[in-house]
Amino acid sequence: MPANGVRLSVRPFLAEGDALVAKILFGPCCECQLSRPTTRNFFAVAANFLAVEGDMPKAVHSIRITHRQSGLVIAEGPLGFGGITPFEGNLYISRNCLRTKSLRPNWVPGLCIYKFLYVWLDLRLPDGSREPSLxxxxxxxxxxLPFIxxxxxxxxxxxxxxxxxxVG
Structure with a gap:
């Protein structure tokens, strides 16, 4: 059982061969309960019967991004395409979620081989200082990639x- 006390359980209806696939895909924290094998399509069964036992984490509905030193709220909004979109460990903020107009381009370009051309943004703080390339x-x-x-x-x-x- 994982350290957080959450145990994955693939519900009944797995055939014996599918249990091995479940162990490979979901690792040692998966308990495959073999009873009444009715299907050989593991992926359809896993999608329907994969459950987390224990306390379910609450869904995150929105995100707030704040500059630590000044306390300036940069953005706040819901997760998703119309709000703040997480992608590759970064947060892409739609215009309606921006809470400041202090993000200004510093005209230093960059190139990503699969996302193409970008420009760095500085955060201009109310006291006149700036946070470069934030x-x-x-x-x-x-x-x-239209969401970026x-x-x-x-x-x-x-x-x-x-x-x-x-969390809401």
């Missing part, structure tokens, strides 16, 4: 930012 924005984005296009982005883990998950 975020970035893709100005010529990959058309296959023209959105300010910040790293989820940064010593300069505090990211709070708001």
């Amino acid at each position: 975020g970035w924005m893709y100005w010529l984005p990959n058309p296959l 296009a023209f959105r300010p982005a910040v790293p989820r883990v940064s010593p300069m930012l505090q990211v709070d998950d708001i």
Whole structure:
């Protein structure tokens, strides 16, 4: 059983061969209960019968991003395409979730081989100081990634930012 006390359990209806696949996919914390094998399609069964036993974590409905030193709220909004989108450990913020107009481009360009061209953003603080290269924005984005296009982005883990998950 994992250290957090949560145990994955694949519910009944797995065939014997599917139990081995479940152990490989879900690791040693998975207990496969073999009874009444009615299907050989493991993936359909796992999607329907995979459950977490114990306390379920509450869903995060929105996120607040704050500058640690000044307490300035940079963004606050719901998770998802229309709000704050997590992607590759970063947070891409839609315009309606921005709570400040202090993120300004510093005109230092960058290139990602699969997300294309971006520019770094500085945070201009109310006292006149600035936090250089705190975020970035893709100005010529990959058309296959529309959720990063023209959105300010910040790293989820940064010593300069505090990211709070708001559970509701």
